[in-house]
Amino acid sequence: MTIDIDRTQRGIQSIEVGGQLLRALVHNGRPMALKDLAREADMSAAKAHPYMVSFGRLGLIEQDAISGHYLLGPLALQLGLIGLQQANPVQIATPLIDALAQRIGQTVAIAVWGDRGATIVRIAESPAAVHVAMRHGTVFSLTDTASGRLFGAYLDAAIVKQQLEAARARRKLRDREGSAKVVGMPPQPPVPAWKDFEVQLDEVRRHGISRSEGEIVPGVNAMSAPVFDHTGAIKLAITAIGAAGIFDSRWNGELAKALKACADAVSQRLGAPRR
Template sequence: MISPSSLPPEDKQGPRGIQSIEVGGQLLIALAHHGRPMALKDLARESGMAPAKAHPYLVSFIKLGLVEQETSSGRYGLGPLALQLGLISLQQYEPVRLATPRIEELAQQLGHTVAIAVWGNRGPTIVRVAEAPSPVHISMRHGTVMSLTGTASGRLFAAHLPAAMVQDALATEREIQGGHPSTAIDPHFNAQLAQVRAAGMAQSSDGVVQGVSALAAPVFDDQGRMVLSLTAIGPSGSFEVDLNGDTARRLLAAGLDLSRQLGWRQDPVR
């Protein structure tokens, strides 16, 4: 019998990798963790290396599309290839595969576009879209990041996710919009989130896009965590935003059914 002490070092420690890739990967991990562009000195510090050491890695990552550098500020952020890889990973998420046939059915039943959004590194992200017979011509495509404050799906996630995650995403959203990256959640938004939790779903009318309204219903896993939203959108003139209307009932029923398939069980009424 071979004892552990007689094994070569690489056998005891697992397969040997390429150290330079592992070192450079710390830069990507730091960018993914912070979720926003970073200055070289800050990125290097978070990755545990000197700026002079970090820079050549970043140059190579830029060539590959894993990182991009802002022209105005010089800060580094995740590039198009990194975002594509992240989107593909989200699309392979088991709840998304389960929900994809359902949104196709809903789009036909409701006559409106229905999408699946999951929580990505920049907030609620559209990963699947089922077009209605008469689609709404807005930016509802794969990879679109939805506003936390201005969209139904954004408010739905904000109402159900841990406060720390919501605060970080709000800070990023405000910074992108040119405001101060505060993590504070104002009382008005808090009141909206309380209404969403009480209603069990979220609505928006003429929010981010004038003339477009939406409803969003949650899907939970076996731990009671919200894993995705089912979001229906349509022209405000013909879209029923009433939480007691047929569109809301069908959307909510689909979310509840998917949640049960994922092992979620509603708490019994006491």
């Protein structure tokens, strides 16, 4: 049973009305004059002023002594910092990927950056009877997968270069031992040089999303969108995977837009700056 809090709990309308002024201040991200704040909150300046006086007494806002513009106060900053400390990216993203999988009809996973690379920590299976399955704990290849390249595009270059060299060493070892020759599987391409890999990473950053088309398993595509925290650092990859015939891998297709919207919603909860 789902409980609608808005319907079952009684609120205080004046607080909700005044809250629109705080929302306007946060949304604009800069000090604002009273008349501009009031306009954004769809009220008169005369109505807005008493709210700002009370917010000032609480420390939620403060007023510049020279310009008279309003900005967030010390209490608002403390609340924001505490909220960021309490925010758990995976916990925030998990219910969203369940809804996303139902909407796009593909399996969706959350990946975090681990010691060996991008690693699956949550999975929401596609509602379709036939779908591509993923497993918790799977580590995505840095160079051959959408999730791997996504982290490669947004992590510190020194970390990515170190992982690239580790991937090259592992690939050489597998090739030497013959373990990469699996019946029915195409031979894996060599690990690219850094300058070639940088071209791929630039493409990811340019589109704000990463994709893979049949690179690991023929006929299976994937796309991955980044989640950022309040410092602008990548925290998660939200990745969709599915059969090529029913998987829209266009850079600006509906699936890409849905992935970006989901990732942006999580980033917003983490206080990420607008991109």
